[in-house]
Amino acid sequence: MLRSLTAPLKRYARWLHTRWPAGTIERLPETRADGSTAVPGLYIAGDLAGVPLLKFAADTGARAVRTILASPGFARERRGKPAGVHDLIIVGGGVSGMAAALEARKAGLDLVLFEAKRPFQTVADFPKAKPIYTYPRGMTPAGDLQVTADVKEALYEELLAQTRDVPIREGHVERVRRAGGFLEAAVSGAAPVRGLRAIVAIGRSGSFRKLNVPGEDLDKVYNRLHDPMDFRGRKVLVVGGGDSALETAMALAQCGAEVTLSYRGGEFSKAKPENLEGLRRLAADPSADVAIEAPISDRVTTAAGEFLGPGRTPGRIRLETGSTVRAIRPDAVELERADGSRHHLQNDVVFSMIGREAPLEFFRRSGVKIAGEWTAARVAGLAAFMLFCLALYDWKSGGLLDDLSRRAGAFPYSLGRWLAGRDPKSLAGIVLTSAQGPSFWYTLAYSIVVIAFGVRRIRRRRTPYVRVQTMTLAAILVLPLFLLPEILLPWLDAHGRLPTATVANSGGPTA
Ligand SMILES: Cc1cc2nc3c(=O)[nH]c(=O)nc-3n(C[C@H](O)[C@H](O)[C@H](O)COP(=O)(O)OP(=O)(O)OC[C@H]3O[C@@H](n4cnc5c(N)ncnc54)[C@H](O)[C@@H]3O)c2cc1C
Structure with a gap:
C-alpha cells in the first residue's frame, strides 16, 4: 500500500530532476533568448546558444537569420553598405551554421560561410553506425534544414544533400569584432572579412576536458570513438556519465569489447532515458539488442561483411559508478572507489568521454562576455x-x-x-x-x-x-x-x- 503511494511520488521526484543538475554549471557565452549578444550585430546559434541537440542547432540557426532580417535598420544598412561588405558572415558549417545559411539564401542575403575543417565535421566524427536521437520528437526546427535519419551515416548524407548549394569558404576564424561600423572576421592566414551581421555557430569545438591523471597522454587514450569494431576483444575503460560515454560503452560492448564504464557520480543522471535503459539491459545481458531507435547491432558489419547481430560475439559492460580514475598505465588503469579503496584493472584502451570545453577564448577575443565569470x-x-x-x-x-x-x-x-x-x-x-x-x-x-x-x-x-x-x-x-x-x-x-x-x-x- 505504502509502496503504491510512494512509487508515483518517486517517479514525480525523478521527473523533476531532484538530484539534478549534476556537476558544475558549464560556462557559455552570454546570449539573449534570440541569440544576440552584447556586441551589436553578433549572434550565437547552435550548441553554444543552449541546448546541445541537432534539432535545436538547426532551429536556432534559422531563427537567428529571421531575427536579423527583422532587426531595425538592417534593410537600410544593406542598401547603403559599401562594396566588399557582406550582409552576413556565418562562422561554422555545422548543423546550425548551415541552417542559417539556407535561411539567409532564401532571403537573398549576400553571405559568406567559414568552415575550419569540412561541413558537418561534428557529425562526421560521430562513431560509425551511431544511433541518432532526434529530440524532441514533436519538434520541427524552423527553416529548411531538417534531421530525420536514425543513424550517423544516413544523417551525414541527409545533411549534405540538403546543403549542396551552400557556398563554403574554408578558413579558421579567430574572432569577430566590431571595427569601423561593421563586423570584422579575422581569418587565419587570410584577409579579414567584413559584414553587417555575423552568426557564430562553432559548436563545442573547444579542447577535450582532461582527466588530469598520470598516463593521460598515452597513445591508448582516445576522446572519440570512430569504429567500435576496431576494439573487438579488447579490454576498454570508458570514462564519463553523459550520453557520449554511455553510447561509446554500449557500441563497444556490442562489438565484442570488454568494457568497464567508470563514472564519478552515483547515478547516470545526465544521460537520455533511452541510453540509461540500454545500458541497464546490456549490463545485465551483453547479447541484448539495446539500441532502441536504431539497433547498432543490426548495422555493424566487419570489413569482410560479417554481420554481428544480437547474441553474436557480444562483449560485456561492467559498471563502476562512484569511481575515479587515478592513473593510466600501458597495460592497466587504477580506479579509486567511493570508499577510498584502489584497484587495478587490466586495460588495452581508454576512452575519456567527459566532454569538451566551450571555445571560450574565441568569444573573449570577440568581446562577448562569458556567463558566470566574475568581474x-x-x-x-x-x-x-x-x-x-x-x-x-x-x-x-x-x-x-x-x-x-x-x-x-x-x-x-x-x-x-x-x-x-x-x-x-x-x-x-x-x-x-x-x-x-x-x-x-x-x-x-x-x-x-x-x-x-x-x-x-x-x-x-x-x-x-x-x-x-x-x-x-x-x-x-x-x-x-x-x-x-x-x-x-x-x-x-x-x-x-x-x-x-x-x-x-x-x-x-x-x-
Ligand atoms: C558524439 C556525439 C553524439 C551526438 N549525438 C546526438 C544525437 O544523437 N542527437 C542529437 O540531437 N544531438 C547529438 N549530438 C549533438 C549534436 O551533434 C550537436 O547538437 C550539433 O552538432 C550542434 O550543431 P552546431 O552547428 O552548433 O555545432 P557543430 O555541429 O559542432 O558545428 C560547428 C562547426 O564549426 C566549425 N568551426 C569550429 N570553430 C571554427 C572556427 N573558429 N572557424 C570556422 N569554423 C569553425 C567546426 O569545424 C564545425 O564544423 C551529439 C554530439 C556528439 C559530439
Whole structure:
C-alpha cells in the first residue's frame, strides 16, 4: 500500500530532476533568448546558444537569420553598405551554421560561410553506425534544414544533400569584432572579412576536458570513438556519465569489447532515458539488442561483411559508478572507489568521454562576455542586490523600514484612501485591502520574478519537459505564496465561504 503511494511520488521526484543538475554549471557565452549578444550585430546559434541537440542547432540557426532580417535598420544598412561588405558572415558549417545559411539564401542575403575543417565535421566524427536521437520528437526546427535519419551515416548524407548549394569558404576564424561600423572576421592566414551581421555557430569545438591523471597522454587514450569494431576483444575503460560515454560503452560492448564504464557520480543522471535503459539491459545481458531507435547491432558489419547481430560475439559492460580514475598505465588503469579503496584493472584502451570545453577564448577575443565569470562590476552588482534584498525583507517582516513607512502613512499604507466608496467585499476592495500590507508587494514581486525567469527559461530551452517543469514549479510557488493568502482566501473569507465561518455561524459546540 505504502509502496503504491510512494512509487508515483518517486517517479514525480525523478521527473523533476531532484538530484539534478549534476556537476558544475558549464560556462557559455552570454546570449539573449534570440541569440544576440552584447556586441551589436553578433549572434550565437547552435550548441553554444543552449541546448546541445541537432534539432535545436538547426532551429536556432534559422531563427537567428529571421531575427536579423527583422532587426531595425538592417534593410537600410544593406542598401547603403559599401562594396566588399557582406550582409552576413556565418562562422561554422555545422548543423546550425548551415541552417542559417539556407535561411539567409532564401532571403537573398549576400553571405559568406567559414568552415575550419569540412561541413558537418561534428557529425562526421560521430562513431560509425551511431544511433541518432532526434529530440524532441514533436519538434520541427524552423527553416529548411531538417534531421530525420536514425543513424550517423544516413544523417551525414541527409545533411549534405540538403546543403549542396551552400557556398563554403574554408578558413579558421579567430574572432569577430566590431571595427569601423561593421563586423570584422579575422581569418587565419587570410584577409579579414567584413559584414553587417555575423552568426557564430562553432559548436563545442573547444579542447577535450582532461582527466588530469598520470598516463593521460598515452597513445591508448582516445576522446572519440570512430569504429567500435576496431576494439573487438579488447579490454576498454570508458570514462564519463553523459550520453557520449554511455553510447561509446554500449557500441563497444556490442562489438565484442570488454568494457568497464567508470563514472564519478552515483547515478547516470545526465544521460537520455533511452541510453540509461540500454545500458541497464546490456549490463545485465551483453547479447541484448539495446539500441532502441536504431539497433547498432543490426548495422555493424566487419570489413569482410560479417554481420554481428544480437547474441553474436557480444562483449560485456561492467559498471563502476562512484569511481575515479587515478592513473593510466600501458597495460592497466587504477580506479579509486567511493570508499577510498584502489584497484587495478587490466586495460588495452581508454576512452575519456567527459566532454569538451566551450571555445571560450574565441568569444573573449570577440568581446562577448562569458556567463558566470566574475568581474568587478558583477561583484558590485551582486553586493547591491543583496543589500536591496535585505532591505526588502526588513520592510516585509515589519522591521525599521516598515515602521517608518507606516508612521509616515506612506506606500503601501496610503493605498487605504483608494478604498473609500468601494465595496470592501468586491475583488478590487479585497486586492486594495491586501495591498496595504508589505507582504502583498513582497510576494507579488517574488511571483513576478518567478514567472519572468520561467518565461525566459521556457523561451530559451524549448523542450516540452522544460515547459511543463517550469510551469509546474511556478504554479506551485505563485498559488500558495501569493494568490491564496493575498486574494483567494481573503475573498472566500469576506463571502463567508471558509469552513471556519460556517462552524462559527452554525453556533459551534454548545458550552
Ligand atoms: C558524439 C556525439 C553524439 C551526438 N549525438 C546526438 C544525437 O544523437 N542527437 C542529437 O540531437 N544531438 C547529438 N549530438 C549533438 C549534436 O551533434 C550537436 O547538437 C550539433 O552538432 C550542434 O550543431 P552546431 O552547428 O552548433 O555545432 P557543430 O555541429 O559542432 O558545428 C560547428 C562547426 O564549426 C566549425 N568551426 C569550429 N570553430 C571554427 C572556427 N573558429 N572557424 C570556422 N569554423 C569553425 C567546426 O569545424 C564545425 O564544423 C551529439 C554530439 C556528439 C559530439
